[in-house]
Amino acid sequence: MTRWQPDARGRLEAAALELFRERGFEQTTVTDIAARAGLDKRTFYRLFGDKREALFSGGKLLEEVLVKAVAETDAAPFETVIAAFHRVADEVFADRLDLVRVRQSIIEGSPELQERELRKTGSLAAAVAAALRAKGVGETTATLATESGVTVFRVAFARWVAPGCDASLTDLIAEMAAELRAVTSAPAVPAPNAATPT
Amino acid sequence: MTRWQPDARGRLEAAALELFRERGFEQTTVTDIAARAGLDKRTFYRLFGDKREALFSGGKLLEEVLVKAVAETDAAPFETVIAAFHRVADEVFADRLDLVRVRQSIIEGSPELQERELRKTGSLAAAVAAALRAKGVGETTATLATESGVTVFRVAFARWVAPGCDASLTDLIAEMAAELRAVTSAPAVPAPNAATPT
DNA sequence: AGGACTGATGTCATCTTGTGACATCACCGT
DNA sequence: ACGGTGATGTCACAAGATGACATCAGTCCT
Numbered sequence A, B: 001m002t003r004w005q006p007d008a009r010g011r012l013e014a015a016a017l018e019l020f021r022e023r024g025f026e027q028t029t030v031t032d033i034a035a036r037a038g039l040d041k042r043t044f045y046r047l048f049g050d051k052r053e054a055l056f057s058g059g060k061l062l063e064e065v066l067v068k069a070v071a072e073t074d075a076a077p078f079e080t081v082i083a084a085f086h087r088v089a090d091e092v093f094a095d096r097l098d099l100v101r102v103r104q105s106i107i108e109g110s111p112e113l114q115e116r117e118l119r120k121t122g123s124l125a126a127a128v129a130a131a132l133r134a135k136g137v138g139e140t141t142a143t144l145a146t147e148s149g150v151t152v153f154r155v156a157f158a159r160w161v162a163p164g165c166d167a168s169l170t171d172l173i174a175e176m177a178a179e180l181r182a183v184t185s186a187p188a189v190p191a192p193n194a195a196t197p198t
Numbered sequence C: 001a002g003g004a005c006t007g008a009t010g011t012c013a014t015c016t017t018g019t020g021a022c023a024t025c026a027c028c029g030t
Numbered sequence D: 001a002c003g004g005t006g007a008t009g010t011c012a013c014a015a016g017a018t019g020a021c022a023t024c025a026g027t028c029c030t
Helices: A006-025 A030-034 A041-047 A049-053 A059-072 A077-091 A097-108 A111-134 A139-159 A171-186 B008-023 B030-036 B040-048 B051-055 B057-073 B077-091 B097-108 B111-133 B139-161 B170-184
Strands: none
Touching: A006 A030, A006 A041, A006 A049, A006 A059, A006 A097, A030 A041, A041 B139, A049 A097, A049 A111, A059 A077, A077 A111, A077 A139, A077 A171, A077 B170, A097 A111, A097 A139, A097 B139, A111 A139, A139 A171, A139 B170, A171 B077, A171 B139, A171 B170, B008 B030, B008 B040, B008 B051, B008 B097, B030 B040, B030 B051, B030 B139, B051 B097, B057 B077, B057 B111, B077 B111, B077 B139, B077 B170, B097 B111, B097 B139, B111 B139, B111 B170, B139 B170
16 A cells, blocks of 8 residues: 655665664564554565664764775774774764664664674674775785774774763773773793782 | 485484574474474474574583583693683684584574573583582682683684684684783883783 | 656565473483 | 372464565656
């Protein structure tokens, strides 16, 4: 019946977010989502690969910004990746804390969604590593710098989203990057007691 | 009909591995697997949470060995995690390259299985981080050391499984750990050219 | 204007995953 | 022999996901 709905994709995403928040992911059927958007279940599946994808449309923008930032930055591999994430913090996540928190709480409530998020993160990492290799960075270095950078971002992001956190994402990224450097720096010689720098 | 099959779980795992290899994961139904094991679909679901789990039974052993190794090792956090993975390389993966390769090629063929693997790796990391914290290591340090260690292992593992690789997993882990240290070490000051230590 | 084409959508049928409810049967201790 | 107990088979079914086909708006071409 419902012929010709403008921006079907956006409507479905909004409907999905609402319903997931109201009843939870598992308790929401694709038919429910489509109905709220005034569309058919089949239309949902034409626009999204599966039920979970309705929550992960932002990934594309994230990847674009990240890859572009990597391409434009001229520094050592790991520093380049960290710089790219700083840009993402500014350009993509600025002013979105509230929305991000809602999204994240939905994801935390469903193992299925967590798996999907992990996969998205993985493909993001692959794209970043590719961007690094395109700049002439060696395979191994590119992979390790990327994975380390992603780790820094993930930990910083988790802290940022956590309830009661008031630090900025950028600051958290910088902090975690410093911590990671400290943690992975060459091990202190066996016996001595030299204090590790803060 | 088929009453009382010994080691139903093992039979199902074997059947699943065979079928996944023969036809691929998606082309295999749970009913197929159960039939080949001489059991019913319902029995499969009583022993495994879902179709993918039949491929991931080894995870439990892995986690046990890893957590035990972390608890017993007395060194800096990152070094402890790396040492634990060295033990895993010896105790769990020794002499299993061929089987691991088959398994991995199946996983590579299915996004769904990749997601599950990511999740397994994630929960493994959580367990390791918890073991580290139990030794008095701080939250942030434990997380970053664990994630870095897992990254090292994942990259080493990927290399080890890759066709045409003849290096040992242990050697690859050591190599990747060294590389990661180099990659994340403090950035060279802008202008100077001081060689970074090997 | 009229007709063909295209693209997005609805409808229907079907397969598969995963689960609840219940029936069965072997085995075990008494 | 009897009554548990536990693992299994049978049946039914909701929901996810997909293919095949119908429909209809708007567009382009003559």
